[in-house]
Amino acid sequence: MPGPTPGPPHDARPTLEGVAARAGVSRATASRVVNGGAGVRQPLVDRVRKAVEELGYIPNHAARTLVTRRNGAVAVIIDEPEARIFSDPFFSQHIRGISRELAVHDAQLVLLLVEGSGDFERVTRYLAGGHVDGVLAFSLHTDDELPSVIRRFRVPTVYGGRPGRPGAASELAVPYVDCDNRGGAREAVRHLVSLGRRTIAHIAGPRDQTSALDRIDGYADVLPGGDPALVADGDFTTEGGARAMTQLLERRPELDAVFAANDLMASGALRVLREQGRRVPQDVALVGFDDLESVAEATDPPLTTVRQDVEAMGRLMVRLLMERLNDGHTEADSMVIPTELIRRASA
Numbered sequence: 560m561p562g563p564t565p566g567p568p569h570d571a572r573p574t575l576e577g578v579a580a581r582a583g584v585s586r587a588t589a590s591r592v593v594n595g596g597a598g599v600r601q602p603l604v605d606r607v608r609k610a611v612e613e614l615g616y617i618p619n620h621a622a623r624t625l626v627t628r629r630n631g632a633v634a635v636i637i638d639e640p641e642a643r644i645f646s647d648p649f650f651s652q653h654i655r656g657i658s659r660e661l662a663v664h665d666a667q668l669v670l671l672l673v674e675g676s677g678d679f680e681r682v683t684r685y686l687a688g689g690h691v692d693g694v695l696a697f698s699l700h701t702d703d704e705l706p707s708v709i710r711r712f713r714v715p716t717v718y719g720g721r722p723g724r725p726g727a728a729s730e731l732a733v734p735y736v737d738c739d740n741r742g743g744a745r746e747a748v749r750h751l752v753s754l755g756r757r758t759i760a761h762i763a764g765p766r767d768q769t770s771a772l773d774r775i776d777g778y779a780d781v782l783p784g785g786d787p788a789l790v791a792d793g794d795f796t797t798e799g800g801a802r803a804m805t806q807l808l809e810r811r812p813e814l815d816a817v818f819a820a821n822d823l824m825a826s827g828a829l830r831v832l833r834e835q836g837r838r839v840p841q842d843v844a845l846v847g848f849d850d851l852e853s854v855a856e857a858t859d860p861p862l863t864t865v866r867q868d869v870e871a872m873g874r875l876m877v878r879l880l881m882e883r884l885n886d887g888h889t890e891a892d893s894m895v896i897p898t899e900l901i902r903r904a905s906a
Contacts, residue, residue, distance in 0.1 A: 656873025744777025800824025
């Protein structure tokens, strides 16, 4: 007498047909739910998702790509040297926000770094190959070729930071997420003025980035017709801030306040002030920008700074991109988030 018909092996991979049978729906309905399609009633969606969880079903990526014409991956492109990206907490906070929001949308992050012409050619080939559904790009410079490459391949993109100055020919009708750099700088300088400081210097960021230019403008809004010798250029790094602070003290030793365009430069400035016997805030009040969690509270004294929610900005970039991918939005819907002055002991 024949034995029972053997069942599937214990290690057989769950199939979409099995999910449909467990949920009591057609294969087409199960496929729409698994692939993020619309037009399925919520009770059926819940049943399919429950079946997926119970069976441990993992969608076949290649098949899903054929159905949805989506790769489930988003490129994050940063135009900065690798050493800076992995040493500056601004980038880690920004990428953390992006990564967490991409996870909500079941999408993978592909990190692409552009440091030289060779890297640029590699990134260009990668985008041309259609490996990602969209791009999130930040820390752009005014001479960047990246925006023109993205336009050429028509890759949906959201920028971190405005990609051009208002009214400039380089400003593109593209969506971006930024903070109120100019308004935040104004608030920082007004705070120093309110403390009775009269010789207020500024350590500026790189002038090929809109965030730095906006912060210079905010400083000038409060101190119009100021002394050019009170502005020194940094590069958004600790060492750049230290060099700029040294220059400022040589030019204007009587200065009694400094607004640095980011927290790292402020920390470098603080080190130089201490080395030269200047007390903070008694002799020189100091304000930064960013409120980076690993910098502002770790300085001695803790740093008064302008807070921008870097992680939230990363999340917002993803949400804008997903709107474009899911709804076909092509308008340049951008977002500018407010800043807040966080008062600590340095000013």
